Amino acid sequence: MSFLIGDGMTGGYGSADILHDCTIAVEKGEIAVIVGPNGAGKSTAMKAVFGMLPLRLGHVRLEGEDITALTPQARVAKGMAFVPQTQNVFTSLTVQENLEMGAYLRRDDIRGTMEQVFDLFPILGEKRRQPAGELSGGQRQQVAVGRALMTQPSVLMLDEPTAGVSPIVMDELFDRIIEVARTGIAILMVEQNARQALNIADRGYVLVQGENRYTDTGEALLANPDVRRSFLGG
Amino acid sequence: MVDILNALVLFSNFVLIPGLAYGAQLALGALGVTLIYAVLRFSNFAHGDLMAFGTMATILVTWWFQSMGISFGVLPTALLALPFGIAIAAVMSLFMDRAVYSFYRKKRAAPVTFVIASVGVMFILNGVVRLIIGPDDQRFADGERFIVRARDFEAWSGLSEGLALRSTQAITLVVAILIVIALFWFLNRTRMGKAMRAYSDNEDLALLSGIDPARVVMVTWIIAAALATIAGVLYGLDKSFKPFTYFQLLLPIFAAAIVGGIGNPVGAIAGGFVIAFSEVTVTYAYKRFLGHLLPENLAPDGLVQLLSTDYKFAVSFVILVVVLLFRPTGLFRGKVI
Ligand SMILES: Nc1ncnc2c1ncn2[C@@H]1O[C@H](COP(=O)(O)OP(=O)(O)O)[C@@H](O)[C@H]1O
Ligand SMILES: [Mg+2]
Numbered sequence: 001m002s003f004l005i006g007d008g009m010t011g012g013y014g015s016a017d018i019l020h021d022c023t024i025a026v027e028k029g030e031i032a033v034i035v036g037p038n039g040a041g042k043s044t045a046m047k048a049v050f051g052m053l054p055l056r057l058g059h060v061r062l063e064g065e066d067i068t069a070l071t072p073q074a075r076v077a078k079g080m081a082f083v084p085q086t087q088n089v090f091t092s093l094t095v096q097e098n099l100e101m102g103a104y105l106r107r108d109d110i111r112g113t114m115e116q117v118f119d120l121f122p123i124l125g126e127k128r129r130q131p132a133g134e135l136s137g138g139q140r141q142q143v144a145v146g147r148a149l150m151t152q153p154s155v156l157m158l159d160e161p162t163a164g165v166s167p168i169v170m171d172e173l174f175d176r177i178i179e180v181a182r183t184g185i186a187i188l189m190v191e192q193n194a195r196q197a198l199n200i201a202d203r204g205y206v207l208v209q210g211e212n213r214y215t216d217t218g219e220a221l222l223a224n225p226d227v228r229r230s231f232l233g234g
Numbered sequence: 235m236v237d238i239l240n241a242l243v244l245f246s247n248f249v250l251i252p253g254l255a256y257g258a259q260l261a262l263g264a265l266g267v268t269l270i271y272a273v274l275r276f277s278n279f280a281h282g283d284l285m286a287f288g289t290m291a292t293i294l295v296t297w298w299f300q301s302m303g304i305s306f307g308v309l310p311t312a313l314l315a316l317p318f319g320i321a322i323a324a325v326m327s328l329f330m331d332r333a334v335y336s337f338y339r340k341k342r343a344a345p346v347t348f349v350i351a352s353v354g355v356m357f358i359l360n361g362v363v364r365l366i367i368g369p370d371d372q373r374f375a376d377g378e379r380f381i382v383r384a385r386d387f388e389a390w391s392g393l394s395e396g397l398a399l400r401s402t403q404a405i406t407l408v409v410a411i412l413i414v415i416a417l418f419w420f421l422n423r424t425r426m427g428k429a430m431r432a433y434s435d436n437e438d439l440a441l442l443s444g445i446d447p448a449r450v451v452m453v454t455w456i457i458a459a460a461l462a463t464i465a466g467v468l469y470g471l472d473k474s475f476k477p478f479t480y481f482q483l484l485l486p487i488f489a490a491a492i493v494g495g496i497g498n499p500v501g502a503i504a505g506g507f508v509i510a511f512s513e514v515t516v517t518y519a520y521k522r523f524l525g526h527l528l529p530e531n532l533a534p535d536g537l538v539q540l541l542s543t544d545y546k547f548a549v550s551f552v553i554l555v556v557v558l559l560f561r562p563t564g565l566f567r568g569k570v571i
Contacts, residue, residue, distance in 0.1 A: 050442075076444045084442070090435040093428070101432045104425070105444035147443070 001064055003028045003186050004080075004155050006049040008058035017056065018044045019210040024188065026155070026203065031177065031187045033218065035194040035231060036207035042190040043085055045207065046159050049188070050082045051075050062155070077105055081153035085160045085190070088144035091133030095124050098132050098143050102150030110150065117146040120176055138169035145173075149180070156180060158189040174200055195232050198222050206231055236393065241526035243395040247384070253507075253514040255403040255472055258410035261506025262465035263483065264490035265417065265499055266458040272434040272497040273454040274335070276348035281462055282484035283359035286477045287326055288463025289470050290367045292319025293374045300376070308378040309405070316467055323459040330355050331455050339451075356481075363477045372475040375402060395526075402471040413464055414503060417457070421499065426453055434497070482547065486513065489550035493557050495564025504565060509550055517543045 002025035012018035018041045026032035034042045047053040049060055051072045059068045062078060070078070081102075090098050099117060103110040118125035121142040127135060132143045141161050148156055161177070162170040170193060178200055181187045191197030198204045201218030206227060214227055221227050263285060270278040278284075295315035299305070306314045334351050381404050384396025391397075421427040426449070433440040433450045441447065466480060473479075490509045494501025520538040528534075541548065557564060 072442055073444050073446070076442065082442055084439070087436055087439065090432045090439060092435045093432060097428055097432075100425075100428060101440070101443045101445070104429060151444075 002026065002061075004049070004060075004062050004188065006045065006058065006060045009045065009048045009055055009060070010057035011048060011053055011055040012044070013053070017210065019048060021058070022048075022207065022210060022212055023058075023215075024049060024205055026186045026188045028154070028186050029181055029184045030202040031181050031189065031200055031218075032203040032205065033197045033201035034188070034190045034205045034207055035192075035197060036205075036213070037231070040207045041210035042207055043159055044210070046082070046157055046188070046190060050080065050157060076151060079151070079154040080157065081148035081151050081155065082157045083144045083148045083159060083161060085163065089132040089140050089147065092131055094129050095132055095135070095143055095146075096128040098147050099124075099150050102147035105151060113150055113152060117149055120149075120179065121146055138165040138173070141165060141173060142176075145176070145180075153185065155186045155188065158187065160190050160192055162191065162193055170196065195222070198232075237526045239391075240393050240395045241523050243387075243391075243393055243397045244523050244526065247395070247397050249511075249514050249518050251399060251403055253511045255406040255468075256514065257507035257510030258406050259465050259469045259472065259506075260483075260486055260490045260510050261503040262410055262413060262461050262468070263487035264494065264502035264506050265414075266461035266465070267487055267491040268494070268496055268499060268502040269454060269461070270458050271491070273430055273450060274348070276345045276352065277488070277496075278458075279349060279352045279484065280330075280356035280359055281458070281487065282481050283356045283363065283477075284323060284327065284459060284462040285466030285469075285483065286363045286475075286480035287359050288319050288323030288459060289466035289475055289480070290363050290477075291322035292316055292463060292467050293367065293372055293470070293475060295319060296374050306377060308401070310375050310377045310402070310471055312374055312376075312467055312471060313405070313409075316464065319467065320460045320463045323463045324456045326359075327455040327459040328452065330358075331451065360477065360481065367477075369477055372470075374475065375471045377401065400472070402468075406468045406472055409464065409468060413461070417461075417499065420457075426450075430454060485547050485554075486510075486550040489554040489557075493553060493564055495566040498564065498566045501564050501566035508565075509553060512553055513546045513549045516540045516549050517546050 005025035007023050009019050009022045010017055022045055024032070024034065024045055034045060036042055044053060048055055051070055055068060059066055061067065062080065067075060067078065090101060093101065099114050100110070103113065123139055124142055124146055127139065132140060135143065145158065145161060162173050165173065174196065177187060177189070189197065198218040198221050204216060204218045204221040205212060206214040206221065214221060214224065216224070263281065267278060267281050270276070292312055292315045295318040296312045299311050299315055304314065305311050334355055335348065338347055338351055378401050380398060381401050382397060382399040384398040387397040421431060429440070429445045430450055430453065432443065433445055433447065486509050490505035491502050493508050494503070494505030517539065521534055521536065524538060525533045
């Protein structure tokens with residue numbers, strides 16, 4: 001039994017299904033990575049796991065509990081956190097206010113968690129009073145991840161956290177994500193940079209047209225000649 | 235030298251002070267409009283009549299207080315009645331939201347649908363107010379009328395022009411400043427205020443953060459009703475209360491909100507003063523003002539009034555059109571709070 005699993009998910013935005021019997025799972029302290037071509041349904045699968053998309057078939061379970069019917073807000077309260085692919089920060093709010101909004105549901109003292117986020121991403125501490133909309137792409141992604149961490153989640157879901165950042169910043173972000181996973185948080189992540197992402201993945205999913213094409217450890221997928229040829233550019 | 239002082243006093247008396255008071259009233263009105271726009275994402279055409287409704291409620295409570303012999307000393311009794319008027323207007327707003335707007339929110343209707351629905355709400359409030367208090371002028375200001383009287387000022391300064399400061403003008407400015415400080419403190423310092431700004435900035439992300447949209451909407455209506463009632467009562471104290479006048483105020487208020495950049499509170503305040511001073515300066519007759527400054531032989535014969543006061547709404551309208559043509563986002567970048 002996995003810590004978080006979207007099991008046999010089938011559904012879409014309207015009448016046509018985007019996901020077809022798609023299964024995604026992640027364990028505590030592990031990094032699971034979803035890769036696949038553009039339009040494969042990776043973002044849709046993330047939304048389905050987070051309850052932002054009605055499922056026609058299939059279930060989402062967290063620690064064995066069926067949460068398929070829960071709203072996204074209720075899932076936040078259950079310890080899930082999600083960083084969407086786009087528009088993932090409050091641009092007109094300061095960095096610190098972004099983090100405070102991440103912790104909106106918490107009624108206890110959040111200063112400790114905020115300090116942890118600033119330890120993880122020191123630049124955010126320096127720019128805490130600056131509107132998030134004024135930051136660079138990489139810094140914004142750090143704000144987005146920081147906001148999600150403020151609920152002290154047990155699962156962190158990231159949709160293309162390294163989109164549009166330089167290779168150096170990407171490595172940096174991956175290092176931080178590994179650090180977060182080491183604290184025992186389950187990480188489910190969609191990535192365009194498939195090779196680098198599978199490198200740090202405990203488990204990898206190759207999604208094509210809303211279906212699971214390959215599922216294995218990151219290492220095995222990187223070694224698989226079919227996967228290499230079709231999805232990793234040789 | 236005396237002439238220049240006389241001209242300045244005259245200008246303060248008929249342009250500066252009335253403009254400041256009127257500007258503050260428009261700013262409070264525009265803040266309500268801008269807040270609704272930022273959070274609920276539609277232009278609330280019922281805001282003028284919400285002002286009328288809240289003011290009417292305040293007037294009724296004022297009369298009741300007066301009949302019981304309750305007074306506020308030198309200050310108008312209406313200030314004591316104001317919290318009750320606000321509460322009644324807030325209940326009305328929440329009722330209208332429940333009865334009308336929530337239906338369209340659930341259907342995720344387009345903003346234009348909300349605007350049309352708000353026109354319907356406008357007619358309802360409009361009718362309710364006329365039904366209860368009638369369409370006529372009501373004066374409800376009591377207490378001390380002046381802080382500085384023109385005659386006392388003349389005697390004190392020895393100038394030929396008098397400067398009057400009515401209590402309602404001073405009250406308007408003081409209350410407006412306090413309200414604006416309180417509003418900005420709320421939006422920038424409190425958990426709920428920040429949640430409102432977050433919701434206005436990015437609704438989806440606000441939901442992902444666990445912010446409860448129903449609470450945000452409720453608090454927004456309460457604040458909008460409070461701002462509308464305060465603006466309406468201050469205007470009514472300063473001038474008089476007449477339902478139709480409040481409906482007409484919608485134009486300068488929207489002009490103020492849009493000139494400043496709709497959705498932006500700082501812009502709403504700036505816009506209020508821009509519109510107020512444009513209206514007052516354009517409709518003021520400069521004959522006496524120029525008479526003080528110019529040599530005798532150049533003194534103007536006519537009134538030197540650019541526009542008759544009958545056309546004062548044209549000023550808002552022209553400014554509105556010019557801003558929409560050349561800088562649709564307003565002076566301050568609008569659309570979010
Ligand atoms: N909000 C939406 N409404 C309707 N269709 C959508 C929406 N978002 C994505 N799609 C469609 O769903 C399919 C999968 O999209 P997506 O999950 O974003 O792919 P990926 O993230 O793998 O690039 C695409 O065909 C896309 O056009
Ligand atoms: Mg995507």
